[in-house]
Amino acid sequence: MTEIPGIRKVLIANRGEIAVRTARTLRRLSIASAAVVHDTEAGGPAARAVDEACPIEGASPVSAHLDGEQIVETARRIGADAVHPGYGFLAENADFAAAVEKAGIRWIGPTPEVIRLMGDKIASRRFVAEQGFPLAPSASEEDEPASFPERARAIGLPLLVKASAGGGCKGMQVVREDAQLESAIRIARSEAERYFGDGRLYAERYVESPRHVEVQILADARGRVLHLGERDCSIQRRFQKLIEETPAPGMPTDLRERICEQAVEIARAAGYRNAGTVEFVLAPDGGFYFLEMNTRLQVEHPVTEMVTGIDLVEQQIRIAAGEPLAFAQEEIRFEGAALECRICAEDPEQDFAPAVGQLLLVRPPRGEGVRFDGGIEAGQRVTPAFDPMLAKLIVHGPDRERAIARLRQALRETVLLGCTTNAAYLERILAHPGFAAGQVETGFVSRHVRDLAEPDLDREERERILAAAALSDRDFRERAEAIPRPHAFMGAWRN
Amino acid sequence: MGYEFELQDRIFQIHPAPRPGGIDLVIDAQRVRADLRPGSEPGRWRIDLDGVEEDVWIASQGDVHFIHLRGRVHRVRAVNALERARRAAEPAGGSEILTAPMPGVVVEILVEKGAEVEAGQLLMTIESMKLQTPILAPEAARVEEVCLSVAASFEQGAALVRLAREEPVEADGASGGESR
Numbered sequence: 001m002t003e004i005p006g007i008r009k010v011l012i013a014n015r016g017e018i019a020v021r022t023a024r025t026l027r028r029l030s031i032a033s034a035a036v037v038h039d040t041e042a043g044g045p046a047a048r049a050v051d052e053a054c055p056i057e058g059a060s061p062v063s064a065h066l067d068g069e070q071i072v073e074t075a076r077r078i079g080a081d082a083v084h085p086g087y088g089f090l091a092e093n094a095d096f097a098a099a100v101e102k103a104g105i106r107w108i109g110p111t112p113e114v115i116r117l118m119g120d121k122i123a124s125r126r127f128v129a130e131q132g133f134p135l136a137p138s139a140s141e142e143d144e145p146a147s148f149p150e151r152a153r154a155i156g157l158p159l160l161v162k163a164s165a166g167g168g169c170k171g172m173q174v175v176r177e178d179a180q181l182e183s184a185i186r187i188a189r190s191e192a193e194r195y196f197g198d199g200r201l202y203a204e205r206y207v208e209s210p211r212h213v214e215v216q217i218l219a220d221a222r223g224r225v226l227h228l229g230e231r232d233c234s235i236q237r238r239f240q241k242l243i244e245e246t247p248a249p250g251m252p253t254d255l256r257e258r259i260c261e262q263a264v265e266i267a268r269a270a271g272y273r274n275a276g277t278v279e280f281v282l283a284p285d286g287g288f289y290f291l292e293m294n295t296r297l298q299v300e301h302p303v304t305e306m307v308t309g310i311d312l313v314e315q316q317i318r319i320a321a322g323e324p325l326a327f328a329q330e331e332i333r334f335e336g337a338a339l340e341c342r343i344c345a346e347d348p349e350q351d352f353a354p355a356v357g358q359l360l361l362v363r364p365p366r367g368e369g370v371r372f373d374g375g376i377e378a379g380q381r382v383t384p385a386f387d388p389m390l391a392k393l394i395v396h397g398p399d400r401e402r403a404i405a406r407l408r409q410a411l412r413e414t415v416l417l418g419c420t421t422n423a424a425y426l427e428r429i430l431a432h433p434g435f436a437a438g439q440v441e442t443g444f445v446s447r448h449v450r451d452l453a454e455p456d457l458d459r460e461e462r463e464r465i466l467a468a469a470a471l472s473d474r475d476f477r478e479r480a481e482a483i484p485r486p487h488a489f490m491g492a493w494r495n
Numbered sequence: 496m497g498y499e500f501e502l503q504d505r506i507f508q509i510h511p512a513p514r515p516g517g518i519d520l521v522i523d524a525q526r527v528r529a530d531l532r533p534g535s536e537p538g539r540w541r542i543d544l545d546g547v548e549e550d551v552w553i554a555s556q557g558d559v560h561f562i563h564l565r566g567r568v569h570r571v572r573a574v575n576a577l578e579r580a581r582r583a584a585e586p587a588g589g590s591e592i593l594t595a596p597m598p599g600v601v602v603e604i605l606v607e608k609g610a611e612v613e614a615g616q617l618l619m620t621i622e623s624m625k626l627q628t629p630i631l632a633p634e635a636a637r638v639e640e641v642c643l644s645v646a647a648s649f650e651q652g653a654a655l656v657r658l659a660r661e662e663p664v665e666a667d668g669a670s671g672g673e674s675r
Contacts, residue, residue, distance in 0.1 A: 349503075350651065353597055353598060353651060354624060356598045356599075356650050360554035360555075360561065361561075363536075363538070383600055383648040384598060384599050384600055384623050384624060385600060385648075412566025413566070415538075415563050417554035417561035417563060417568060418554060418556065421568070423568070424568070459525075460544075461564070461565070462502065462507075463522050463523075464542055464564060465502060465562050465564055465571060466502060466571065467509075467520055467527065467529040468540070468542045468553055468564070469553075469560040469562055470498065470509045470520060471520075471531040471542075472555055473498075473555070473558075473573045475573065476498050476511070479511065480513075480518055483511060483513055
């Protein structure tokens with residue numbers, strides 16, 4: 001019997017770890033859960049985590065998850081009261097949100113109009129500027145394409161040329177010298193057209209060594225907006241986040257309050273509803289600029305959950321059901337520190353090329369304050385078809401230092417065999433004295449690339465590894481056992 | 496005669512060396528007393544090296560052994576004698592294997608075993624990180640083997656297509672005009 005009146009069944013329009021995580025909350029709230037599943041993932045962790053696994057078809061798994069019509073039809077057919085889009089895929093697709101609502105099903109997220117407004121980089125920046133909030137100096141091509149290079153130049157160097165419709169790392173070029181501007185525009189436009197079908201660009205001042213700080217927002221249908229604190233996501237590589245944490249290390253209390261307040265005001269001005277995140281660029285001088293708003297749940301939401309004790313997916317569902325927020329801003333408690341690292345199928349020794357393979361053994365770490373959000377299991381094939389992120393490892397501690405120690409320990413205890421991952425690389429970042437000192441900024445991993453390289457093995461460790469491999473190798477063992485010897489040695493080998 | 500194992504791009508020789516009551520390993524010319532005993536869970540073992548025991552997790556797939564020791568995973572590949580012998584026996588310049596430039600998935604295959612292809616002809620298309628790459632015949636050849644099927648995933652360096660170079664045209668045209 002559902003704990004949230006009006007929401008008896010929710011269809012999760014996603015896969016992998018976020019589908020598993022969302023299903024966990026639905027189960028706790030006694031809400032029937034369903035997920036769309038492509039046949040390549042039939043019987044996988046997400047399919048087994050829900051009450052109903054609904055097949056969706058598509059030439060590739062990704063195309064199936066982007067087929068909005070099929071997903072809406074599925075939701076209607078199974079009698080879902082609401083659709084939870086997770087992150088990625090169609091989570092920020094206003095047309096999909098509108099189609100869900102048009103079918104008489106609740107959309108767990110903000111309204112399509114707000115998604116349209118804040119999901120578009122150019123539109124959201126214009127809106128935020130009009131509301132009087134600070135932005136990094138920028139120029140939009142849309143205003144007047146002919147003068148764009150000129151206006152971009154006027155921003156001052158270094159600058160960033162970006163796809164307006166973009167996200168993640170695609171369609172971004174850093175320009176440090178005037179001579180690079182023309183080709184940066186050309187490359188960015190071609191990538192923008194290729195990945196987003198939209199070549200519009202904008203340019204903004206590139207803050208060197210910035211910190212990426214974002215604020216979690218919750219807003220209900222009555223217009224009440226709260227923040228659940230900030231997250232620092234500065235540890236990135238090629239614009240992909242690797243490690244996220246809360247609270248932001250070394251941030252003065254008044255600065256934290258100003259950033260969080262501003263996020264609340266921006267969300268309120270936009271008429272935001274449900275969960276969302278406002279992202280800012282924090283300059284070394286303490287100035288901060290609106291970067292963008294994500295009109296969905298973020299990958300790194302668990303760190304906020306660990307310090308506040310609030311289940312964000314539950315809040316999303318309650319808000320979608322029309323409930324008012326059950327707590328006031330002053331009632332939210334922030335305890336300790338939490339960090340998350342993204343374990344990805346990538347090989348740091350091959351310039352982070354995507355790794356493939358079959359997962360042979362998956363053993364998550366356990367312990368107090370340790371949370372492992374993965375949608376993986378032994379036997380699963382890791383292919384380049386999906387995002388390389390395999391799992392998130394999140395840890396809570398009474399303070400940052402202890403949380404870092406706990407996370408390092410948990411990473412070492414995480415056993416993932418069969419596919420190369422970046423786990424050891426993540427541990428080296430966490431072990432770095434600069435990280436421990438809180439000197440986080442988006443250039444951290446490039447700056448310390450030599451320190452973060454895989455260390456050589458000493459002879460003893462290498463011998464141990466080779467011995468373990470040789471003694472596990474069937475051909476080697478057979479060969480060894482076939483060697484004639486003067487004395488019997490039964491019992492030396494035990495399988 | 497020993498075995499070769501590859502670790503971090505280096506090859507190491509490992510020989511089994513029997514002794515009274517057990518077996519030693521000679522690893523890269525260093526003799527060690529080694530024993531591997533089952534641990535407390537499947538996949539978990541105790542590796543004993545010269546009397547010092549440690550926890551280790553191991554999973555193997557064919558010739559590749561994944562070893563999780565002291566919090567880090569290492570990939571050790573057994574380079575077995577049969578493979579070495581086979582490679583040494585292959586006629587030089589007979590076949591050419593086209594390998595994958597990076598890990599990916601096979602999107603489409605346009606030729607089959609036995610097909611005669613021209614230089615530059617599209618043999619298959621692969622996809623990595625959402626970018627599609629054509630695999631072209633480097634020269635006129637005959638397809639000896641298409642090593643993977645559509646939707647198969649592969650690692651960097653994996654064999655994709657094996658081609659046999661076209662025989663040179665004989666002076667009197669007796670080959671029947673096979674080459675182009």
